[in-house]
Amino acid sequence: MDKLLGEVDPQIVEIVANDLTRQQNSLMLIPSENYASRAVMETQASILANKYAEGYPGERYYNGCEFMDEVESLAIERAKALFGVEHVNVQPHAGSQANMAVYHALLEPGDTILGMSLSQGGHLTHGANVNFSGNFYNIAAYGVDAETERIDMEEIACLAEQHRPRLIVVGATAYPRHFDFAAWRQVADAVGAYLLADIAHIAGLIAGGVHPDPVPYADVITTTTHKTLRGPRGAMIMCKAEYADKIDRAVFPGLQGGPFLHTIAARAVAFKEASDPDFKRYQAQIVKNAKALAARLTENGFRLVSGGTDNHLMLIDLTTKYEKLSGRQAADHLEDAGIIVNKNTIPFDKRKPRTTSGLRIGTPMITTRGMAEDEMILVADFITETLENRQKAAIKRQIREKVKELCAQFPIYDFLSY
Ligand SMILES: *Cc1c(COP(=O)(O)O)cnc(C)c1O
Numbered sequence: 001m002d003k004l005l006g007e008v009d010p011q012i013v014e015i016v017a018n019d020l021t022r023q024q025n026s027l028m029l030i031p032s033e034n035y036a037s038r039a040v041m042e043t044q045a046s047i048l049a050n051k052y053a054e055g056y057p058g059e060r061y062y063n064g065c066e067f068m069d070e071v072e073s074l075a076i077e078r079a080k081a082l083f084g085v086e087h088v089n090v091q092p093h094a095g096s097q098a099n100m101a102v103y104h105a106l107l108e109p110g111d112t113i114l115g116m117s118l119s120q121g122g123h124l125t126h127g128a129n130v131n132f133s134g135n136f137y138n139i140a141a142y143g144v145d146a147e148t149e150r151i152d153m154e155e156i157a158c159l160a161e162q163h164r165p166r167l168i169v170v171g172a173t174a175y176p177r178h179f180d181f182a183a184w185r186q187v188a189d190a191v192g193a194y195l196l197a198d199i200a201h202i203a204g205l206i207a208g209g210v211h212p213d214p215v216p217y218a219d220v221i222t223t224t225t226h227k228t229l230r231g232p233r234g235a236m237i238m239c240k241a242e243y244a245d246k247i248d249r250a251v252f253p254g255l256q257g258g259p260f261l262h263t264i265a266a267r268a269v270a271f272k273e274a275s276d277p278d279f280k281r282y283q284a285q286i287v288k289n290a291k292a293l294a295a296r297l298t299e300n301g302f303r304l305v306s307g308g309t310d311n312h313l314m315l316i317d318l319t320t321k322y323e324k325l326s327g328r329q330a331a332d333h334l335e336d337a338g339i340i341v342n343k344n345t346i347p348f349d350k351r352k353p354r355t356t357s358g359l360r361i362g363t364p365m366i367t368t369r370g371m372a373e374d375e376m377i378l379v380a381d382f383i384t385e386t387l388e389n390r391q392k393a394a395i396k397r398q399i400r401e402k403v404k405e406l407c408a409q410f411p412i413y414d415f416l417s418y
Contacts, residue, residue, distance in 0.1 A: 006418075017418035024412055025404045026338040027379055031313035031362020032173065032201060034230045035369070035412055037273060040266045044232050049262035056248060071265045078271035079236060082207055084215055087244040089237045090267055091251050091259040095200045095224040098235040099125040099169075100132065102220050105243065105250035106194050107166055109136045114156075114165035114193070117141035119345045119353065121174040123198065140165055144175075144347045149306040151175070153183045160191045170214075171198030171222075174344050174360050176309040178212055185217035197221045200235070204228025204364070205311060207274050208283025219243060228286065228312055228364050231270025232263045282367060286312045289363040292373040296380035305346050305358070313362035317346045322387065327356030333390040334359075338403035339382060369410035378406060 006013050023035070036044075048071065054061040057069040057076075072090060079088040092098035103113070113133065116122030120143035124131040127139030140163035145152040160168065170184045181197060188195040197214035203223040205211035214221055221238040225231035239247050252259070273279060287310070294308045297316065305315035318325050327343030334341055344360035351357045366379065382399055389395040 013418055020413065020416060020418065025407050026340050027382070027403055027407065028365040029339065029341045029361045029363070029379075031360060031364060032224075032227045034227060034364045036226070036230060036232055036266075036270070038413070038415065039269050039273070040230075040232050043266035043269050044262050046262050046265065048265050049260070051261055052258045053261055054252060054258050056252070068261050071261060071268060072259070075264050075268035075271065078268055078275070079238065082271050082275055083221075083238055084213075085221070085238040086241040087239050087247070089239075089247055089251050090234075090264050091256060092222075092235040092237060093256065093260060094233065095123075095198075095222065095235045096125050097251075097255060098222040098224075098237050099123075099196075099198060101237060101247065101250040101255055102196055102222060103133065103137065103167070104254050105246040106220070107137065110138055111166040112138040112140055112163055113167050113169060114140045114142060114160060114163060115169040116172050116175070117143050119349060120144055120347045121172040122169075123171070123173045123200070126169045126171070126198070144306075146348060149347050150177055151179075153180065153187065156184070157187050157190065160187050160193065164191055165193045167194040167196055169196045169198055170218075171196075171200065171202075173201060174313070174315060176304070176306055176311060176314050178310045179214070181212055181214040181217040194219045198223070200224040201227050201313070202311060204230060204274070204279075205283050205287065208280045210280075210283050210287050211311060220247065225267050225270060228283070229270060229274060230282075230364070230368065231274075232266035234260070234263045234267055236267070285372065286363050286367045288373060289367050289371065289376050290314060292376035293361070293363060293380050296377050297383065300380060300384040302384075312364050313360060315344060315346055316359040316361065317357065318359065319346075319350075319357045325387070325390070326351055327358045328354065330359055330387060330390075333396065334383065334386055336393070336396040337382065337386040337399040338407075339379075339386065341383075366410075369407075369412055371410055375406065375410075 052062045053065045053068040057073045075090045076088045115126030118128040125133045127133045142159050168188050195218045197218035200223050202211050224235045226233045237247050290309045290312050294314045303317045303320040331341050331343045341359050341361050343356040344358045345356045346358035349357050386399050
């Protein structure tokens with residue numbers, strides 16, 4: 001029981017140590033990822049993981065939950081204060097479960113949801129046909145305007161009028177522009193639909209005051225806690241008081257059993273970190289870095305979907321610079337150089353989701369490391385040089401060394417050793 005992990009399972013230690021080296025030595029540019037703080041990680045590894053606590057604070061189905069009540073209440077109060085919302089459920093295990101719970105709470109199977117299509121930037125849970133959302137509900141999908149590559153609210157209003165959805169989802173995983181939540185509220189009101197804002201990607205930006213706030217407009221808000229919010233893996237649902245009971249019952253006992261109190265405690269820690277003025281500066285820097293990176297990539301001849309970014313991510317359309325290079329190939333070449341991005345469809349993509357014509361790039365992680373606008377020039381140039389020389393293994397190796405040198409100036413988790 002008291003043996004160290006290294007004694008019990010050296011194989012796992014080796015894998016973890018290898019990934020630490022990878023996380024240290026590469027430029028991690030996947031916009032949905034982040035480096036959680038030491039305090040968050042310490043909480044996740046705590047003894048709170050040992051406890052069952054089905055139910056909610058003050059009304060558990062297990063005994064011995066005194067401290068579980070304390071920690072969950074703290075997480076709830078901090079989330080309410082951070083976002084200024086009336087009710088919070090901090091139990092969903094992940095963002096997908098949070099969305100599932102909202103649909104389960106407010107809809108009947110077969111009801112119509114208007115959500116962004118996966119191929120244009122929406123999430124699987126917004127109605128993709130391979131997902132429960134596409135199977136259990138009737139889906140009407142929206143995308144972006146073919147010219148501007150931005151959401152056109154007039155078009156959304158027409159779709160809503162045509163399909164009369166019971167619920168409208170505003171939110172995305174690959175949309176580089178702001179959402180105008182007030183305009184979405186108007187559309188929802190015009191057809192009597194619930195408005196769900198899924199802010200999984202942009203929750204940190206919203207808490208940091210650098211993205212418009214959905215709270216005055218949305219009936220329900222879902223978010224993950226591990227993306228720009230920089231907490232542990234997990235999610236939460238925020239809503240107006242009138243939906244509180246329905247939402248809570250949908251999460252437990254509707255969809256989940258025992259909550260993960262260790263990660264709920266870590267969420268509480270992350271909310272505390274997010275209420276610090278440093279967090280506001282961090283979020284502002286994420287956006288400044290994204291804009292600087294986008295500007296340099298554009299200078300280097302890449303076309304960005306919608307021409308740039310307002311948030312933490314951008315989509316490169318590879319087709320204009322390299323007709324034959326798919327997103328999948330480009331992402332693999334970049335990995336050879338220590339640059340981790342993900343392939344992504346671009347709006348109206350002619351290639352399949354497994355191949356794609358685009359790359360999705362984000363700045364949350366490199367900003368957490370302390371990189372700023374000057375480094376963004378280097379990052380953009382590394383990306384450009386790698387793709388220009390993608391058939392030359394020796395050059396990619398050289399770039400990988402340069403990437404490693406840059407990363408060495410911005411260490412992560414220096415306190416860890418294996
Ligand atoms: C990441 C994401 C989710 C789902 O999160 P998981 O924790 O991976 O299930 C839901 N919605 C949006 C918009 C996301 O970006």
